[in-house]
Structure formats: structure tokens, C-alpha cells
Amino acid sequence: xxKYFFLSVLLAGLLMYMQVSxxxxxxxxxxxxxxDDRANGQKFEVLFEPEWNLSLSDNLDMTIIGRVRWDGMDKxxxxxxxxxxxxxxxxxxxxxxxxxxxxxxxxxxxEAFGAFWRIGKQQVVWGQADGLKVLDVVNPQSFREFILGxxxxxxxxxxxxxxxxPIKEAGSLQLLWIPDSSYNELAQANTSYELxxxxxxxxxxxxxxxxxxxxxxxxxxFSDSDFGLRYSTFYSGWDLTFNYxxxxxxxxxxxxxxxEQGLIIDSEYERSHLIGASASNAFGDFTxxxxxxxxxxxxxxxTDLNQSGITKSADLSSVIGLDWQGLDDTLISIxxxxxxxFDYDNHVIRSQDNHILSFLxxxxxxxETWELEVLELHGLDKDDGSIQVSVNYMLTSNVKAWIGTDxxxxxxxxxxGQFKNTDRITVGFEWGL
Numbered sequence: 210x211x212k213y214f215f216l217s218v219l220l221a222g223l224l225m226y227m228q229v230s231x232x233x234x235x236x237x238x239x240x241x242x243x244x245d246d247r248a249n250g251q252k253f254e255v256l257f258e259p260e261w262n263l264s265l266s267d268n269l270d271m272t273i274i275g276r277v278r279w280d281g282m283d284k285x286x287x288x289x290x291x292x293x294x295x296x297x298x299x300x301x302x303x304x305x306x307x308x309x310x311x312x313x314x315x316x317x318x319x320e321a322f323g324a325f326w327r328i329g330k331q332q333v334v335w336g337q338a339d340g341l342k343v344l345d346v347v348n349p350q351s352f353r354e355f356i357l358g359x360x361x362x363x364x365x366x367x368x369x370x371x372x373x374x375p376i377k378e379a380g381s382l383q384l385l386w387i388p389d390s391s392y393n394e395l396a397q398a399n400t401s402y403e404l405x406x407x408x409x410x411x412x413x414x415x416x417x418x419x420x421x422x423x424x425x426x427x428x429x430x431f432s433d434s435d436f437g438l439r440y441s442t443f444y445s446g447w448d449l450t451f452n453y454x455x456x457x458x459x460x461x462x463x464x465x466x467x468x469e470q471g472l473i474i475d476s477e478y479e480r481s482h483l484i485g486a487s488a489s490n491a492f493g494d495f496t497x498x499x500x501x502x503x504x505x506x507x508x509x510x511x512t513d514l515n516q517s518g519i520t521k522s523a524d525l526s527s528v529i530g531l532d533w534q535g536l537d538d539t540l541i542s543i544x545x546x547x548x549x550x551f552d553y554d555n556h557v558i559r560s561q562d563n564h565i566l567s568f569l570x571x572x573x574x575x576x577e578t579w580e581l582e583v584l585e586l587h588g589l590d591k592d593d594g595s596i597q598v599s600v601n602y603m604l605t606s607n608v609k610a611w612i613g614t615d616x617x618x619x620x621x622x623x624x625x626g627q628f629k630n631t632d633r634i635t636v637g638f639e640w641g642l
Contacts, residue, residue: 231263231264232261232262232263232264233261233262233263234259234260234261234262235259235260235262235641235642236257236258236259236260236641236642237256237257237258237260237639237640237641237642238255238256238257238639238640238642239255239256239257239258239637239638239639239640240253240254240255240256240637240638241253241254241635241636241637242254242635242636242637243633243634243635244633244634244635244636245401245631245632245633246630246632246633250282250284251282251284251285251401251633252280252282252284252285253280253281253282254278254279254280254281254282255278255279255280255281256276256277256278257275257276257277257278258274258275258276258277258313259274259275260272260273260274260275261273265317268319268320268321269317269318269319270317270318270319271315271316271317271318272314272315272316272317272318273312273314273315274312274313274314274315275310275311275312275313276309276310276311276312276313277308277309277310278308278309278310278311279307279308280307280308281307283306283307284400284401285353285354285396285397285400285401285402286353286396286397286400287306287307287397288301288304288305288306288307288308288309293424293426294349294391294392294393294394294395294426295365295391295394296389296390296391296428297428298368298389299330299365299367299368299389299391312330313330313366314329314330314331314332314366315329315330316328316329316330316331316371317329323374323375324372324373324374324375325372325373325374325375326370326371326372327371327372327373328369328370328371329368329369330366330367330368330369330389331366331367331369331371332347332348332361332364332366333347333348333369333371333385333437334347334360335347335439335450335452335487336487336500337487337489337498337500337530338498338500338528338530338544338546339530339542339544339567339569339584340356340544340567340584340586341356341528341546341565341567341586342360343485343500343501343502343526343527343528343546344450344452344483344485344487344500344502345360346454346456346459346483346502347367347385347387347435347437347454348364348365348366348367349364349365349367349391349392349393349394349459350363350364350365350393350394350459351363351364351365351393351394352393352394352395352396352402352404353394353396353400353402354396354401354402355396355402355628356586356595357597357615365391365393365394367387367389367391368387368388368389369385369386369387369388369389370384370385370386370387371383371384371385372384372385379442380440380441380442380443381440381441381442382438382439382440382441383437383438383439383440383441384437384438385435385436385437385438385439386434386435386436387434387435387436387437387456388430388431388433388434390426390427390428390429390430390433390434390457392426392457392459392460392461392478393459393460395460401628401631402628402631404627405621405627406621406622406623406624406626406627407510407558407622408510408558408559408622408623408624409510409624410463410510411463411465411472411474411510411518413472416470417467417470417471417472418470418471418472419471419472419474420468420471420472420473421471421473421474422473422474422476423473423474423475423476424461424476425475425476425477425478426461426478427457427478433457435454435455435456435457436454436455436456437452437453437454437455437456438452438453438454439451439452439453446490446491447488447489447490448487448488448489448490449486449487449488450486450487450488451485451486452483452484452485452486452487452502453482453483453484453485454482454483455480455482455483456480456481456483457478457479457480457481458478458479458480458481458506458507458508461476461477461478462476462477462478462479462508462519463475463476463510463518463519464476464477464517464518464519465514465517465518465519466514466517467514475517479506479508480506481504481505481506481507482504482505482506483502483503483504483505484502484503484505485500485501485502485503486500486501487499487500487501494533494534494535495531495532495533496531496532496534497529497530497531498528498529498530498531498532499527499528499529499530500527500528501525501526501527502525502526502527503523503524503525503526504523504524504525504526505523506521506522506523507521507522507523507524507550508520508521509522509550509557509558509559510557510558510559511554511556511557511558512556512558513554513556516556520552520553520554520556520557521552522550522551522552522553522557523550523551523552524548524549524550524551525548525549525551526546526547526548526549527546527547527548528544528545528546528547529544529545530542530543530544530545531543531544536572538572538573538574538577539570539571539572540569540570540571540572541569541570541571542567542568542569542570543566543567543568543569544566544567544569545564545565545566546563546564546565546566546567547562547563547564548562548563549561549562549563550562559590560590563588563590564588564589564590565586565587565588565589565624566586566587566589567584567585567586567587568583568584568585568587569582569583569584570582570583570584571583577603578602578603579600579601579602579603580600580601580602581598581599581600582597582598582599582600582601583596583597583598584596584597585597586625588619588623588624588625590623591619591620591622591623591624591625591626592619592620592623593617593618593619593620593623593624593625593626593629594617594618594619594625594626595615595616595617595618595625595628596614596615596616596618597613597614597615597616598613598614599611599612599613599614599635600612600613604638607640607641607642608638608639608640608641609638609639610637610638610639611635611636611637611638612634612635612636613634613635613636614632614633614634614635615631615632615633615635616632617629617631617632
């Protein structure tokens with residue numbers, strides 16, 4: 210917190226000594242009310258995100274995005290207690306059990322040495338998949354409401370150095386240095402989206418108790434930094450990227466040790482190398498998208514406690530998506546996600562080959578005044594899934610209202626089925642200032 214405060218004061222001081230030649234202000238006020246299938250309120254959240262875009266000189270721009278968040282229901286967990294995943298430079302400025310004030314993003318843009326530089330707290334998006342991620346691993350994610358909502362709001366911005374170097378007419382090379390050791394924000398215990406699937410969390414045997422939960426987290430700015438590299442190009446109608454990331458996995462590995470009738474869990478973060486590529490091309494009304502990523506090290510829960518309940522394996526993940534826009538104001542998209550573990554035995558709880566299908570339908574009506582969106586994700590291995598439906602209405606050019614529903618179904622041991630009792634209806638509005 211002290212480091213974060215010092216950095217904020219330093220940046221504010223620099224801003225005071227710079228002449229602002231041009232400044233733009235905008236803001237978004239968003240309110241959403243969620244009611245579960247038992248007619249109980251789940252959340253009453255208000256978000257206010259002001260944004261300043263400042264031109265400090267001909268070659269230096271600054272963007273500051275704040276966030277003020279308040280949840281009157283307080284059913285999704287205390288915001289004060291849910292900061293253990295954040296680094297010392299990425300905490301909220303102020304926080305309480307039902308609200309916080311934070312700097313969402315704060316970065317400067319400049320051009321120097323033939324490259325474009327973005328320095329500060331920011332989001333970097335790799336990949337275009339809907340609902341789940343393959344290559345989009347630069348920023349961690351908040352799972353306070355599992356995967357409901359869009360990635361732009363659930364990504365956790367990080368302090369980093371982001372350099373993009375144009376390579377004549379051959380494309381561009383992006384370099385990332387990320388000293389910010391913040392990781393996924395998981396839902397707290399006894400909240401709606403607390404993880405319970407045996408795929409993700411250890412299960413206590415009959416009569417067994419959790420004796421201790423030890424948390425270890427990287428903290429060194431230099432030795433624990435993440436590094437990324439992406440080459441982007443356009444060739445024969447194809448948008449291509451080649452990606453590499455040396456990083457800590459954003460979810461902790463839960464090592465297990467049994468002592469008499471007790472279970473001790475050691476939560477640790479482990480490193481991995483990600484090597485991947487993406488490609489997309491348009492063919493008339495169709496767009497074909499694909500991503501593939503090879504992770505040298507993934508850690509999966511196992512029933513073999515002689516190996517601390519964890520099996521280490523390389524993993525190949527991919528997604529193939531096909532979008533169709535053959536009808537006016539309509540988008541239909543299907544995706545197939547696939548994951549394969551190379552080192553596998555019968556003790557590993559997940560399947561060696563995992564398959565998830567998705568279906569997305571979007572349509573606008575009356576000159577985009579109304580919008581219907583349906584997204585379904587279905588896991589073939591556990592026969593479970595989720596369905597998100599929303600209807601949006603533009604009251605004015607800058608005011609949007611919506612009503613939606615989020616439904617989970619299937620096997621309770623599955624990724625989606627674990628939340629089969631958390632169906633809800635949402636109502637909200639968004640006002641752009």
C-alpha cells in the first residue's frame with residue numbers, strides 16, 4: 210500500500226509540472242441489481258468510472274481511469290478481505306466491506322527510438338475467444354462472479370512496460386515487462402460463486418478437517434516479473450500472431466498433505482512458458498478464428514496424495530471459432546475449445562482431453578435501439594454448462610438499460626455445474642457522461 214501511494218504521488222507530481230495542452234473527460238455510471246432464483250437479492254452494485262485523457266506534449270499522452278464501487282447487498286464477499294491476490298502496488302486506494310476506490314488504469318503513451326511505448330497500469334488483450342481464454346493470459350481476472358460479465362470489466366489491470374516496435378511492412382513486435390505480481394481474484398468462501406468442483410479444489414474425506422491453509426505468493430518486483438513477446442502480421446488475408454509468455458500461472462496450485470485426520474493445503478504460484486499463435490480471416494459473410502497455446506507446465510488436482518495431490522503436465526489448448534453475419538444486424542458464432550494433457554494417469558481428476566462448445570447469438574432491432582444477446586457454454590465431458598441471456602435497450606444515445614438472466618446446469622462436479630443453484634436475474638442501466 211505504501212509503494213502504491215508513493216507511486217501515485219510521484220505520478221501526480223509529474224503531472225503538476227507538465228503543461229497540459231489538451232484534456233478530455235468522460236465517465237460511465239453503471240448500476241446492476243441481481244436477484245437469485247429464490248427471490249433473494251444477490252447484489253446491488255454501483256460502479257462509477259471517470260476517465261481523463263490528457264495531452265501533455267506533442268509526443269506524450271496520459272490516460273487515467275478511476276473506479277468507485279459500492280455493493281449494498283454485500284453477498285458476494287467483503288471487498289476489504291479480497292485483496293490477498295493483489296501485489297503491494299496494486300491495492301485499492303480506499304476499501305471497506307461494501308465498497309472501494311481504486312485507480313483502474315493509469316498509463317502514459319509516447320513514441321521514442323522508433324517504437325510506441327505505453328508505461329503504467331493497463332490491460333493487454335491477447336486472443337479473441339468468447340467466454341473462455343486460451344491466449345488472453347497477460348492480465349489476471351476477477352472471478353467474484355465466476356465468468357459472468359465481459360472480460361474488459363473482469364480483467365485486473367497490471368503495472369507494466371508495453372513496447373510495440375513496427376517492423377517495416379512485415380508487422381510489429383510487442384514486448385512486455387510486468388513487475389506487478391497480482392493474480393486471479395477468486396470468490397470468497399460461503400459466497401455464491403465460491404469454487405466447489407473437484408476439478409478445482411481439494412475435497413475433504415469423511416471425517417477429515419482442514420487443519421491449515423498456507424499461502425505463499427511471489428513478491429519480488431524483479432525476480433518474479435512476467436515477460437511477454439508477441440509478433441503480429443498480416444499475410445494473404447490472414448491476421449496472424451505468434452505469442453510467448455513466461456509467467457506465473459494466475460491461479461494457485463493447491464498442494465495437499467494429510468496429517469492424521471487433518472488436511473494441510475499449501476497454496477503456491479508456479480511458473481510456466483506459454484507458446485502460442487492465432488489466426489483469423491474473413492470469407493464473405495464468415496470469419497474464421499483460431500487460437501492455440503502450448504503451456505509447458507500446468508498443475509492438475511489428483512487423488513494421489515503421495516504426490517501432494519497434484520500432477521504436473523504440459524497442456525495444449527486451442528479454440529476454433531466461426532462467425533456468420535449473413536443477416537442484417539445479426540451475428541451467430543460457434544466455438545470449440547479443446548485441451549489435452551500430455552502427462553496423464555488415472556489419478557488425475559480432470560479428463561485427459563477436455564471439450565467445451567459455445568454458441569453466441571446477437572441481434573439488434575429498430576436501428577440498434579434493442580439488442581438481444583444469448584451466450585451458451587457447454588462442457589461435453591461433464592455435460593454441464595451456462596446460458597446467459599440479455600435484452601438491452603438504448604433509452605438515449607448515452608443511456609442503456611437491460612434485463613438478463615444467468616443459468617447454470619449439469620453435473621455439480623463440473624466447471625459450470627458447480628453453480629447450478631446460483632441462477633439469477635439481473636436488471637441494470639449504464640449512463641455515459
